[in-house]
Amino acid sequence: MAGSLLLRAMNVLELLAECPHGLPLQDIADRLEIPKSGVHRLLAEFIQLGYVAQDEQSGRYLLTTRLMSLGFRLLGGSGILEVVQPVLNRLAQSCGELVRLAVVDNGRLPFVAKAQGARSGLRFDPDMGGEAALFCSASGMAWLASLPADEAIAHVVRQGFTQLEQRGARVPRTIAEVMHQVAETRRRGYACAIETWAAGMSSCAVAVAAPGSDRVGGVVSVAGPSVRLTEAAIEALIPELRQAAEELSAFAPLADYLESINPAPPRPASMR
Known part of the structure; x- marks a missing residue:
């Protein structure tokens, strides 16, 4: 899936939002048709920002509650x-x-x-x-x-x-x-x-x-x-x-x- 860096980043977030139990790195890359190395860099930045976490045992990447809290703040x-x-x-x-x-x-x-x-x-x-x-x-x-x-x-x-x-x-x-x-x-x-x-x-x-x-x-x-x-x-x-x-x-x-x-x-x- 081609597109700008911002578009790729948002696609990663939206995909993870559909998978509450998280996804392995390769699955994310395959579903979004993005090189594995590029997905890894995006996920590393999201982890630093607190929007994504990686399960230590399974290695799966999943969203934290930070996006959810933003939504609740907006609605509130x-x-x-x-x-x-x-x-x-x-x-x-x-x-x-x-x-x-x-x-x-x-x-x-x-x-x-x-x-x-x-x-x-x-x-x-x-x-x-x-x-x-x-x-x-x-x-x-x-x-x-x-x-x-x-x-x-x-x-x-x-x-x-x-x-x-x-x-x-x-x-x-x-x-x-x-x-x-x-x-x-x-x-x-x-x-x-x-x-x-x-x-x-x-x-x-x-x-x-x-x-x-x-x-x-x-x-x-x-x-x-x-x-x-x-x-x-x-x-x-x-x-x-x-x-x-x-x-x-x-x-x-x-x-x-x-x-x-x-x-x-x-x-x-x-x-x-």
Whole structure:
């Protein structure tokens, strides 16, 4: 994978973020198509800076919590967690499933806040810090449905069809299948994903738009086991999910933050 030194460094960090148990040096070099010597130099610098550690026994390289702490400092300083958490908590308590908020961040959809409503039995509760797989998640579909078709396709192609072997039986495998799901999301007014993200898991999502605008800056979703979160169950909770999305869109700190990280594209000169 060619690119500048900075691009290579960021690719190393992003790869390690996907592998919480770390990776050997050779695996990192092979996956990123970077010479082993170059990867070793980057990792040595990251270790000096405190972003990467090397396990003494296995020799694997893994991320420290320093990047995580930067993210928490950013979210804490933005003020959004204080205002969104009560809304997520209330919805989670009502539906008894996992509720998450993802924000649109330069073509990505990372999850930044969550509330778990399931107290016993089957639970879906992945680690925080991940991002929505655009091609197979309800959150991804809810955002893609707000975009022009060519832009939606470009985002899916850029992210790729990731971890297909870990997905559910109904996962879309082509751009045409993804865009069919996007069209269905537009028709319904909400996204519904059953057995796509993972086997035995369902989710639904509604976009969070800025007040007085159709620009989507975030997505609120509900996810849980498919045996509980059936199509009928999803349809029944959509009014509450929409209400939560409307409340979130009205919070000034959240709206300001989403606008700041995703500035509106410049208008053509003829429209000014």
